[in-house]
Amino acid sequence: MSTQPEVPLNESPLLAETHARGSRHRVRPVASWREHHGWSAAASLRRLTSRPVGTLLTVAVMAIALALPLTFYLLLGNLQKMGEALGQNQTISAFLQVGQSGTAADLMAKKLRDHAEVASVTVKTPQQGMDELARMQGFSGALHTLDDNPLPYVLEVLPRPDASADRVDRLVAELRDMHGVDQVQDSGTWRQRLEALLGVGQRVVMVLAGLLAVAVLLVVGNTVRVDIASRSEEIGVLMLVGASRAFIRRPYLYAGIWYGVFAGLLAVGFAVVVELALAEPVERLGHAYAGKLHIDVLPLWLLAAVPVAAAVLGWLGARLVSAWQLRKAA
Template identity: 70%
Template structure:
């Protein structure tokens, strides 16, 4: 039989071979075996560096993909905020409407529950805005009079439902003296819907890749247990419990998950740095209004812990199945 040094130096199984020990002594033996199992499994991973690094790399890449997509979706959300979070509604009156008629319509629309504020933009204000735009100032001097109409800008109340805003737009179009109603928030609603789909896709992708990482750990532990089946058989014959035998493999799963989670977090940080320069250029194009952020620190710290728990689960399921076959 090919017995490894780690197995021969393992502490003797606790409860099954030492029934006369006190409760404190049993706890000390249990604690000692946990420490030995953690160190032994780490040494065993270090003894085969290539296989260990490949396993950690595969798991790290699988866990980094959901982080990358989460980062992308978060920044698309911020881009939408920079382009205009406000779902304002512009009501263009028919040419020739007077200031009194514009104020009357503004009061009428402002009395609605779903409207927070109404701003009246005069034709002269619209002309001044056009004059500031490049290429328009020369053309405006050729006009004999101002052709622009009064414009009412409606700001919806926070928390107003989408159905209420749709009804508001429909009612505004039916008002006398209204020529055109432009809902600038409709694109935002479409973007929010697309982001909702994207968030669901990221969740499904994260679950699938987490399952893939669990299977990678499980298969690695299965191969390790199969290669040491004779040693495990001897331990079981001398009275070792299943928990005693599988403990080193559980720690191996924890190490795999922990290191792969650290790698995934590092890859996510690398992606953030790689995108820093083009994102800064994009932000300058929007006069600094685009505030792009990275992944939160709590998420980067939680990934290795969650990956370690995932590795433990994969090792636990496979080792329990393998040991039932060995009994």
């Protein structure tokens, strides 16, 4: 962007400043301020559309930078749901001592159902366990040789979905200490590893979002810097006739806002495309796991907030660079 298109006379900031000075006594200050804001927004938009290739490249780079944290947020949310469906809250199996009666098993189950961290308790009888073994290949013949059923009662304890790994660990320790419990099988290590991985993923998304926000600021700032440098003579004339810095930089601030709005909308489009691309394979995976898996889409409030946040970043980048450039030119 070494050259800039000529600015029509009716869009020249110099003419606008002269017109504003001439009509200062006829127009109220608030109306004049509002009029110039409207002119700045429209003029900056026309200037961006007058160079579509450069504007599109800048907006595309910003959109990719904004879409990356959205994509990672989407993947992290679906990974968390996948962990919940495939084992984050897996059932804890408490094997009672051989010889415990069904009445004792029912009493223990009733006591556990009142526990704050327990969602449900299922009692599996020795006969049910024997039937499961009989359905497994290679065990049916061996079971016929047994004189009696050696399997104990089993309590299948399902922790609450919102129970953390530490609270589930305490629940497992309480089960092991209960009278009549022989052995407890738990996937606590799996839960702890999954929660640790999700915590790392959330921190990575936050750091990535911060770095890419800085990248958006730099892209907008560099674009505005080049634009100001190409119009240094015009800005010098405006300063000579008494134009304020706020008046001069206002169109550039609106240009940064337009860059941010367009980039935010395009980033939302990229995120929706990623959602659509993941929908079919996740649906096939869900069928493989008996419908337990479902894709988690990005919330509407987040999609609506992206263009707003991008506009703020664009304004901030333009504000910082334009203030610095105008101080140099003063």
